[in-house]
Amino acid sequence: MINTHHFKEKLEVEKKSLEEELGQIAIFNTETNIWEATPDKEMMGEIDDNDAADRFEDFEERSGMTTTLQTRLSDVNRxxxxxxxxxxxLCExxxxxxxxxxxxxxxxxxxxxxHMND
Ligand SMILES: [Zn+2]
Structure with missing residues (x-):
């Protein structure tokens, strides 16, 4: 018999840390229930063209990371x-x-x- 209490604790610790990580790069949209990567402040305002490409890359990176963390978080919640x-x-x-x-x-x-690859 599986000790669900043990795994519940592990899952809750992971959930907390995923939400903390997401909180640093994204904001939770309560209307869609989706975490959205936050744009750089500089992207909204004045920024010189030299930096623009780098900043955009940062945002792309944050978007990718947000998706990864969000997928993991939804597995944990599930x-x-x-x-x-x-x-x-039980195997799904x-x-x-x-x-x-x-x-x-x-x-x-x-x-x-x-069935780990299914
Ligand atoms: Zn199976």
């Missing part, structure tokens, strides 16, 4: 919801138990090892 409804630790493809070492490495894993 796993927490599964703990609540009693389906945590086969419904077989997910190996404990896999959950230990990734508590938000959605599939067991047999």
């Amino acid at each position: 796993a927490l919801a599964k703990i609540e409804n009693g389906t945590y630790g 493809v086969s419904n077989d138990p997910i190996e404990e070492d896999r959950l230990e490495a990734n508590p938000a894993a959605r599939t067991n090892k047999a």
